[in-house]
Structure formats: structure tokens, C-alpha cells
Amino acid sequence: MKLRYIFTSASFKISLLLMISFSSCDKKTEYKEVEKDKGVFLSGKLIPDSHFLGDEKCKECHQDQFKKWKGSHHDKAxxxxxxxxxxxxxxxxxxxxxxxxxxxxxxxxxxxxxxxxxxxxxxxxxxxxxxxxxxxxxxxxxxxxxxxxxxxxxxxxxxxxxxxxxxxxxxxxxxxxxxxxxxxxxxxxxxxxxSTNVRKNYDEKTHSYDTEFAIINVNCEACHGSGKQHVTDVETMGENYVSNGSFQMTTETGPKELVDQCARCHMRREQFSEAFNFEGTMLDHYYPQLLEERLYQADGQILDEVYVYGSFTQSKMYQNDVTCTNCHDAHSLKLKFDGNKLCAQCHVPEKYDTPKHHAHPQNTESSKCVSCHMPGRFYMGNDFRPDHSFRVPRPDLSLKYGTPNACSGCHKDKDDAWAAKNFTKLFGAVDSIHYSEKLAPGITMQPNGHVGLIELMNDSHQPEIVRASATKVLSNYNAQNFVEQYITLLNDDSALVRGASVDVLSTINTKDYNSYFLPLLEDPKRSIRVKAFFGLGAMSENEIPEVYKESYQKVKKEFFLHLKTNADFVGTRIKKGNYYIKAGNLEKGIESYESALEIDNINNQIRVNLATLYYNNKQYVKAEEAFKTVIEQEPQFGPVYYSLALMYAELNRVDDAIVQLKNATKLMPENIRVYYNLGLLYDKKQEYKNAEKIIVSGLKVDSTNEGLLYVLAYVYSKSDQKNKAKNIVQKLINLYPNNQQYRSFLNQL
Structure with missing residues (x-):
């Protein structure tokens, strides 16, 4: 069993859910009834189980392929x-x-x-x-x-x-x-x-399943498509048989298209169709997980269980049309050759399979290409999976960003500094810029990390998944600062980049970008259309321009089918709630968040957000209960005390707010806002000594914090300590000479 969905552990255990797998080619089959008007909307019809004939039927004509497949991981799935x-x-x-x-x-x-x-x-x-x-x-x-x-x-x-x-x-x-x-x-x-031809058949009301499949394992038809039409054609045409496109994953399938087709089950992804039916392309059924913190290393190497697609599509091999079956037998799934012979299919062994290149004794484990260029990790306890990005080891980046490298990964008794020094000694200084040198600073939130991310997302020569990831990660630097960049990328040739741009702009709660989302209702890829519909959540149906009304109604069906299909995930119920919140329907938003807690009752990230929604809906008792439940379950989680305190303060329950903020200072001693708000509350009660004490404590954390200095000066001025107030205000003037408010304050004193 492979977990293809995000889960992580933070200061408290949080289920961060993103369901996430592939599709097939654009050729028509008997199940396609594609609407002709826009040319993008797929029929969505499910394939009857009776159209899958089973591997024994395939064996009648394809005995060699059957023999290889029998006993494989697919056969025994x-x-x-x-x-x-x-x-x-x-x-x-x-x-x-x-x-x-x-x-x-x-x-x-x-x-x-x-x-x-x-x-x-x-x-x-x-x-x-x-x-x-x-x-x-x-x-x-x-x-x-x-x-x-x-x-x-x-x-x-x-x-x-x-x-x-x-x-x-x-x-x-x-x-x-x-x-x-x-x-x-x-x-x-x-x-x-x-399994083959799976329909999950989840019922949200009863939280029950009636899951069905045509064939229990991953048989021939899981990859090649249901066999009924193919067998009928062969029987009808006989020796004159000519392929009519009803078959998938053939020798005619292009290398990148084949990667997309294999990716259905070899990537971490979010699902956008009710069930996979071979219509359209991968992005009509799934959208891949991008290179983000906690899932990938800052430089794009694998970290969490993300499978192969996200790493392989970063590689130069993928960019140069190397595909899965160049290395793996399509039916047995085994490697085509042992050791370095596999790489020698393309890389001249006289140049690369020598100590001069790999700097290790010949015919040892260390001399294998994969040891340096495909380091991996163990998942599920004992399952070693190599990284398929095929990168050159970069111990210099390890020193900067804490990313792993094959050198110190193998030489356990050495550190990254040793690895960097010896790598340079053996191979010289790195003479080209790799995308990871721009991605890593952004993912690790370096001060100017956004600069490299912007370069990456606008560079069409970079791998698509890197560009889309840079687009998504840039939002960590406040998406509203880069709106024009995102709007431009909504028209990018890469669907992955378009999808990432829609996701980012959709998080900004405004109608300002609706005119840019509307054309994406007719995007060729279903996943992008559905994302755009979510982005349009704040726009009522009456506001949709006539030219887009028909497409809007079609994508509306796709969107709500997407929510219905994935309603057994907390993340989808949250997405539904966020959609209703965008639409101004707070009650339905709250209802969706409550339903998310029904299937993950100790997910306190949801509960904190729900408490805020209760407060916004003036359900103060429920909000307080929710905050207190989080405190009971996760007593060391500082932000909940802070949030509860702010609610108490707005409800004028000052004493209660002070108690919670004091708790927050113990758990979040580096959070300046806690000191700031607690100081204001003490001032409100005219407890000036307590106010001074807490603000001074905050200034020990950040001695030049503008807000804290201003509050301290204000407290001194109200407590007849004019000289102290003047000294603080003068400090503010020195630090922020362009702020005329501080000069006025000094004059008043």
C-alpha cells in the first residue's frame, strides 16, 4: 500500500490532505462522447467492467508480454x-x-x-x-x-x-x-x-463506500485500456488489422506522453475526475504535487513519499525524451540491464564508467552511476526508492541549505564541508547555474529568495514542474506583491504553471482577478478549469458574462463532482468550505469545516480555523469552546492561546485576554505581537507598570521593533514619565526619520 496523499506532523499533528495520479492519450475510444462545441469538455463516462476481458484473454495473442508480466509487482499488486x-x-x-x-x-x-x-x-x-x-x-x-x-x-x-x-x-x-x-x-x-477500473463510490452522508473494480490487480488493461474494442477489431479485421486508437500505451506513444501515462500511479497527486477512464490527458484526471517544503528537499530532491514523477520530470533525461521504458521493461518492470550497462545505453562507458570520472575503485558499489546520481530514501520501513532527478551531487548547496548530497550520504564519517572541498578538488568549481540554486533560497525563505523564483517561473527553458513550483512557492513572500507576474502566467503555455498561478491568485479573497479566471473555464485541461472555477467563487452566477455562461455551467458540474468524489478527504471538505466562504455563504462554510472534523476530530488546524469562522459569524460560545478544545488536546500549541486572547479582547473580556496572552508569551517567547497586544491590554486597565514590564521583555527579543517602542513611549507619557517617553520617541525618530508622526509626538511631550 502506498500513501499518495499528504500528511505531516507539526507542533501538533495535522492532517494536511491533498489527494494526488495520470491519464492517457487524446485518441478516441468507444467510451468517448466528447462535446464538440468547445473541444475541451470530456464525457466523463465510466467504463463498464464487462469491457475488461482479463489477462488470460490478452495471453492468447501476447504470450511473451504475458509471461514477463506474470509474477511482476503489477500482477501481485x-x-x-x-x-x-x-x-x-x-x-x-x-x-x-x-x-x-x-x-x-x-x-x-x-x-x-x-x-x-x-x-x-x-x-x-x-x-x-x-x-x-x-x-x-x-x-x-x-x-x-x-x-x-x-x-x-x-x-x-x-x-x-x-x-x-x-x-x-x-x-x-x-x-x-x-x-x-x-x-x-x-x-x-x-x-x-x-486494481483496474476502480470506482471509489463514496457516500458522504453515510461516510460509506461501495468501491468496485473490474480486475483485482494491475493487469494488461489497466495500462492499455479495456480490451473489448481491441479484440472486436482484431476478430473483425483479421490479418488486415490496423490500430484505430482504441489501445493505450503503444509503441507509437511519445516519450513524454508515456511518462504522463505511467505517472497516474507513480506520483503524488490530487484527483479531478470521478474515475480514470482513459479520456483526455493526465491533467484531465490529476494534478501533481509540486516541489514544496516538507515533501521535497529545498533543491528538489525527494523527501517525503512522493514517488517518481516529481523527480523524473526535473531531469535532463526527461527534457531530452528519455522515458520510463528506456530503463524499465514495460511488462516485467525490471531494469533492462544490470549495473552501469543500463546507463551505458546512452552514456559512453569509456568516458563515464572509469575511475577518472567517478573517482572510486572500478566494479564496486561506489562506482555505480546510481550511487552518485540516484541517491534515495527508505519509505514504508524497508522500501528503498532512488531519486529519479539524476542530478550531480552538490555538497556546496548542502552547506547553504541543509540539503542532502550523495558524497556525505555515502561517507557517513565525513561532513558536508569535507564533501564540498573534495568535490571541488576532483571536479573543479561548478561552472553552470542549476535551477536548484534559485529554487532552494526561495523554499528556505531567504531574504532575496523571491528573485530566483521569479526568474525560474518565467524561464520557459526550465522543467515545467520547477517553473510551477517556483510559482507556488513565491506566494510565501506575499502573493499580492507579485500579482502582475501571476496574471501573466495564467496564459502560460504550461498547464502546470497556469494551475499553480490560479491556485495562488485564488487564495487572495477578492474579485479583482475574475476577468482573468473566466477564460480558463475553457482551458483544455479539466484540472485547470476546476481550479479556475474555485477562483471564481466570489462571483455570483448572475455576474458571469453571457459568453462564458455555458462553459461556467459545465465546469460547475466538474467542480462539484470533484468535491463529491474526494469528499472522504479532510482537504476536500475544507476546499468546499473555502469555496462557500469566498461566495459569502459563511454558514455553509462553517458546515463544511464541521464535516471535516467529523472524519478527523483531532485535527486542530481545522478547529482553529473553525473557531475563527464561528467568531466571524458571531457564534462566540462555539468559538470559545473550539479554542479551548485545542488547548485541551494540544496544551503546548502557543498560537491558540494568542487567537483566543484576541477574541476575548474584541469581546472586551480584558482579564481573560490577559490570562491567555501570558500563556502565549511562555510558549511563543519570540512572537513580538504577543508582547505588543498584552502591553496594550495592561495600558487599557491602566496597569502601567505591568505594561512597561511586558513591553521591555519584548524589546529584549527585538530592541528596535517600531510597534513596541511606540507603545512603550505611549505608556510612559500616560504614566507621567515624560523624560522616558521623550527618550523613546527620539529613538524612534532616529530609526525612522521619515515618520512625521513621531516628531509631532515629541512636540506634544
Whole structure:
């Protein structure tokens, strides 16, 4: 089971959800009924299971391909659990991790586990499916209402032992990340990529599934399309058979198009169609996760479990039309050659497979191309996955931004400074600018990091995913400062860049950009159209110009189908709430946020935002309860005390506000705004000594803070300490000579 959705842990555990996979080519099949008027709207029709004939039918004509596929990771992606498919030891074996003991045993022909459930108590669960074969195998159990859950304890099929997928990550039974809840749910986290022709069939009202698939594993038709039309054509034409485009992923498929098609299941992505049906292209069904903090390293190397697409599309190989099947056999999935012979298909071995180039003893692990150019990480405990961006090691960037490099990654007894020095000694100074040198400063929020990001996003020679990522990351420097840049990129040739630009502008709560979003209702890619519709949330239907009304209605259906399809994710329910908030419907926005908490009740990021919505809707009691619940669950989370204090202050509950701000100063001693607001509240109560004391404490953190200095001068002036007030105001004048208000203040004193 592979988690293709974002989750992270901050000062409190937060489920940040972005569902995220591919499509196929533009050729028509019998299921396409594309509307001709605009040429962009797809039928969205689901393919009947009866159109998938199964691998045995394919075998009749394609025996060599079938033989390679049989036993592959695709073949074994999912199987019914029985004595032949289960690899693990179920002979009354016990395994303990994070304080939970699981017992694996047999009952007749069936396999069971006794482990902790959603109530925190141990229960017996029957294993119904297996997932994968090597280097690990996972096991799935059935829950009520159509939910299927993947156990957190998996079988190491290399070392033949049970192990915890996340041994260092404590998860309690009430959390979304617990195996019995959303984080390891098969229906929405796994099924789409492990079986063929999957329809999730989620019902938001009952929080239930009726998930269906045509074929349990990733069979021939998962990649090539349903076989019914193809077989009919072959039987009809006989020896005169000519391909009519009903088949996908053929020898005629272009290299970048093939990458997009494989990417469906090999990238972290957000889903935009009800189910994958081979219509259109990847971006009609999915939008990939961009290179952002917590998911990728600052230079674009893999960090979290992001799969292959995001790294490979950064590479020079991808830019030069190298594709998946140049290295991997399309059916067995194995590498075509062992060792450096694989790279020698394109890179002359006399030049590169020598100690002169790699600076290591020949025919050793260190001399392998992948050791330097494809360093990787372990995911799911024991699954090593190489980075596919094929980059040159850059220990110099490691020194600047803390990014990893292959040199010190291999030489564990050395540091990055050693690696940088020796790299320069061996290969000389880096003589070209790599995009990572502009991306990393922006992702790490360096003072002038925005400069490189702007260069990247406007440079059409850079990889699309890098440009789109720079576009998204630039918003960290306050998107409103770069509006003109974003508006220009709404017309960019790259759909990824257009999508990132829409996302950023959509976060600015204004109608100012509606005229720029409207043309995107007719964008060739469904994901971009849906993003544009969200951006238009503040615009009522009556305000839509006549020329766009028809497209608006069509995209409206696409948008709400997107929300309905993904409603089992917290992130989608939040998106729905944000859409209604943009539309001015605060009550429906609150309703959506409340529904998000129903499926992740301890997600306090949602609860904090919901508390603010309650306050804005004058539901003060609910707002207070929400803030207090966060404090109860996450007592060390300083911002919630600050937010609650501000609400109390606005409600004129000054004493209560002071209590919460004092708590905030202990938990957020570096936050200047806490001192500032607490000082103002003490001033309001005419407790000038307390006001002075807290403001002075803040100035110890930032001695030249303009706001704190002004408040301190104001407090001194009100408490008959004129000389102290004059001294502070003079300091303000020296620091900010262009502010005439301070000179007036000094004259008054």
C-alpha cells in the first residue's frame, strides 16, 4: 500500500490532505462522447467492467508480454488472501511496537490478526486481501460500511519478519493516521493504483463506500485500456488489422506522453475526475504535487513519499525524451540491464564508467552511476526508492541549505564541508547555474529568495514542474506583491504553471482577478478549469458574462463532482468550505469545516480555523469552546492561546485576554505581537507598570521593533514619565526619520 496523499506532523499533528495520479492519450475510444462545441469538455463516462476481458484473454495473442508480466509487482499488486498469496508467518506470531501487541494466527483456512482497533481496544480481524510482494507485503481487513483498512504492521519479505511501517511515529487510535482510520484506508489511499477500473463510490452522508473494480490487480488493461474494442477489431479485421486508437500505451506513444501515462500511479497527486477512464490527458484526471517544503528537499530532491514523477520530470533525461521504458521493461518492470550497462545505453562507458570520472575503485558499489546520481530514501520501513532527478551531487548547496548530497550520504564519517572541498578538488568549481540554486533560497525563505523564483517561473527553458513550483512557492513572500507576474502566467503555455498561478491568485479573497479566471473555464485541461472555477467563487452566477455562461455551467458540474468524489478527504471538505466562504455563504462554510472534523476530530488546524469562522459569524460560545478544545488536546500549541486572547479582547473580556496572552508569551517567547497586544491590554486597565514590564521583555527579543517602542513611549507619557517617553520617541525618530508622526509626538511631550 502506498500513501499518495499528504500528511505531516507539526507542533501538533495535522492532517494536511491533498489527494494526488495520470491519464492517457487524446485518441478516441468507444467510451468517448466528447462535446464538440468547445473541444475541451470530456464525457466523463465510466467504463463498464464487462469491457475488461482479463489477462488470460490478452495471453492468447501476447504470450511473451504475458509471461514477463506474470509474477511482476503489477500482477501481485493486490490478491485475495489465502495460503498461496500470504507470505507472512501467521503461526500464532506476536509483534509489539509503540505499546501495541498484534497477534497473527490462523482459524481453519482463514488468516487473522488481533490488534488495536478504532476504539483503542484489541479485536480480531480477518485478512481479506494482500498488497504487494517485495520488499514488503501488507494485509487488508474489512470494516463496516465498505471500508477496507491496511494494517500498519507489515511483513518484510526479504528478512522474513514482521515490522512496523512507521516505528518512530506514535499514533493513537483516535487519530486520522491510525491504521483503522483515514490514513491507511484502502478505498481512497490505495485502490486507484492497485486494481483496474476502480470506482471509489463514496457516500458522504453515510461516510460509506461501495468501491468496485473490474480486475483485482494491475493487469494488461489497466495500462492499455479495456480490451473489448481491441479484440472486436482484431476478430473483425483479421490479418488486415490496423490500430484505430482504441489501445493505450503503444509503441507509437511519445516519450513524454508515456511518462504522463505511467505517472497516474507513480506520483503524488490530487484527483479531478470521478474515475480514470482513459479520456483526455493526465491533467484531465490529476494534478501533481509540486516541489514544496516538507515533501521535497529545498533543491528538489525527494523527501517525503512522493514517488517518481516529481523527480523524473526535473531531469535532463526527461527534457531530452528519455522515458520510463528506456530503463524499465514495460511488462516485467525490471531494469533492462544490470549495473552501469543500463546507463551505458546512452552514456559512453569509456568516458563515464572509469575511475577518472567517478573517482572510486572500478566494479564496486561506489562506482555505480546510481550511487552518485540516484541517491534515495527508505519509505514504508524497508522500501528503498532512488531519486529519479539524476542530478550531480552538490555538497556546496548542502552547506547553504541543509540539503542532502550523495558524497556525505555515502561517507557517513565525513561532513558536508569535507564533501564540498573534495568535490571541488576532483571536479573543479561548478561552472553552470542549476535551477536548484534559485529554487532552494526561495523554499528556505531567504531574504532575496523571491528573485530566483521569479526568474525560474518565467524561464520557459526550465522543467515545467520547477517553473510551477517556483510559482507556488513565491506566494510565501506575499502573493499580492507579485500579482502582475501571476496574471501573466495564467496564459502560460504550461498547464502546470497556469494551475499553480490560479491556485495562488485564488487564495487572495477578492474579485479583482475574475476577468482573468473566466477564460480558463475553457482551458483544455479539466484540472485547470476546476481550479479556475474555485477562483471564481466570489462571483455570483448572475455576474458571469453571457459568453462564458455555458462553459461556467459545465465546469460547475466538474467542480462539484470533484468535491463529491474526494469528499472522504479532510482537504476536500475544507476546499468546499473555502469555496462557500469566498461566495459569502459563511454558514455553509462553517458546515463544511464541521464535516471535516467529523472524519478527523483531532485535527486542530481545522478547529482553529473553525473557531475563527464561528467568531466571524458571531457564534462566540462555539468559538470559545473550539479554542479551548485545542488547548485541551494540544496544551503546548502557543498560537491558540494568542487567537483566543484576541477574541476575548474584541469581546472586551480584558482579564481573560490577559490570562491567555501570558500563556502565549511562555510558549511563543519570540512572537513580538504577543508582547505588543498584552502591553496594550495592561495600558487599557491602566496597569502601567505591568505594561512597561511586558513591553521591555519584548524589546529584549527585538530592541528596535517600531510597534513596541511606540507603545512603550505611549505608556510612559500616560504614566507621567515624560523624560522616558521623550527618550523613546527620539529613538524612534532616529530609526525612522521619515515618520512625521513621531516628531509631532515629541512636540506634544
Amino acid at each position: 493486490m490478491q485475495i488472501a489465502d495460503s498461496l498469496t500470504i507470505l507472512a508467518n501467521f503461526n500464532d506470531e506476536k509483534f509489539t511496537s509503540q505499546g501495541v501487541t498484534s497477534r497473527f494466527y490462523k482459524k481453519g483456512k482463514d488468516f487473522y490478526v488481533n490488534t488495536d482497533g478504532p476504539d483503542g481496544k484489541n479485536h480480531d480481524y480477518k485478512i481479506v486481501y494482500t498488497f504487494g510482494i517485495t520488499p514488503l507485503q501488507q494485509y487488508i481487513v474489512q470494516f463496516p460500511d465498505g471500508h477496507y483498512q491496511c494494517l500498519r504492521t507489515a511483513w518484510d519479505s526479504v528478512k522474513n519478519k514482521w515490522f512496523d511501517l512507521y516505528p518512530d511515529f506514535k499514533v493513537v487510535h483516535s487519530e486520522w493516521l491510525h491504521w483503522s482510520r483515514g490514513g491507511l484506508n484502502w478505498n481512497n489511499m490505495c485502490a486507484d493504483c492497485h
